[in-house]
Amino acid sequence: RKEVEQDPGPFNVPEGATVAFNCTYSNSASQSFFWYRQDCRKEPKLLMSVYSSGNEDGRFTAQLNRASQYISLLIRDSKLSDSATYLCVVSPFGNEKLTFGTGTRLTIIP
Amino acid sequence: DGGITQSPKYLFRKEGQNVTLSCEQNLNHDAMYWYRQDPGQGLRLIYYSQIVNDFQKGDIAEGYSVSREKKESFPLTVTSAQKNPTAFYLCASSATGNPRDYGYTFGSGTRLTVV
Numbered sequence: 001r002k003e004v005e006q007d008p009g010p011f012n013v014p015e016g017a018t019v020a021f022n023c024t025y026s027n028s029a030s031q032s033f034f035w036y037r038q039d040c041r042k043e044p045k046l047l048m049s050v051y052s053s054g055n056e057d058g059r060f061t062a063q064l065n066r067a068s069q070y071i072s073l074l075i076r077d078s079k080l081s082d083s084a085t086y087l088c089v090v091s092p093f094g095n096e097k098l099t100f101g102t103g104t105r106l107t108i109i110p
Numbered sequence: 111d112g113g114i115t116q117s118p119k120y121l122f123r124k125e126g127q128n129v130t131l132s133c134e135q136n137l138n139h140d141a142m143y144w145y146r147q148d149p150g151q152g153l154r155l156i157y158y159s160q161i162v163n164d165f166q167k168g169d170i171a172e173g174y175s176v177s178r179e180k181k182e183s184f185p186l187t188v189t190s191a192q193k194n195p196t197a198f199y200l201c202a203s204s205a206t207g208n209p210r211d212y213g214y215t216f217g218s219g220t221r222l223t224v225v
Contacts (some may be wrong), residue, residue: 006111008150014204034213036213041198042218042219043198043200043216043217043219044153044214044216045216046213046215047214048213072143087153088154089213097143097155097168098213098214100145100152101152102150102151102152102154103152
């Protein structure tokens with residue numbers, strides 16, 4: 001089983017819609033969680049950290065479910081500029097290295 | 111502005127050659143990392159360093175070498191022993207030795223192609 005698993009998509013979503021995707025992780029001792037965004041042929045950029053209580057940043061909401069070992073990302077009122085690949089990132093306890101999922105590709109359709 | 115600079119942006123290597131990818135940061139970050147990304151795959155860790163003059167192998171270190179003589183610099187050499195070096199190489203740094211709190215800042219990457 002991979003340490004971090006994501007549905008690769010693609011998710012093709014009309015502009016203005018709400019879209020959500022999940023990511024599962026295998027190490028129950030994992031401590032830190034992030035969502036990164038990667039545009040085509042560019043470097044990943046931190047979108048948001050994921051806190052235990054869940055957190056929101058504008059149109060983006062991230063949640064953590066430790067019992068089921070998954071994190072989620074919800075995008076409301078999607079924009080064309082949201083088209084990108086979204087990477088789920090986990091940091092195992094006691095391990096300084098981040099582990100990246102393979103990403104979920106999202107395309108917002110006009 | 112502070113950031114991470116990778117050079118060159120594109121690099122072409124002949125079979126059997128060693129090449130060195132540059133990574134410089136002015137963020138005063140302690141930890142630096144090298145990842146490789148192949149099409150449709152996630153980032154895979156090659157080497158990382160949490161302090162000057164010290165570095166550790168990642169998951170796919172074979173065929174690569176690094177040095178960390180200065181805090182700001184973490185060059186990666188792709189040796190001829192690396193059998194499939196064509197990939198997108200990403201350098202990253204984190205604010206402390208622990209990326210759990212702050213995540214990573216990435217450079218813009220180097221695309222290496224073997225010709």
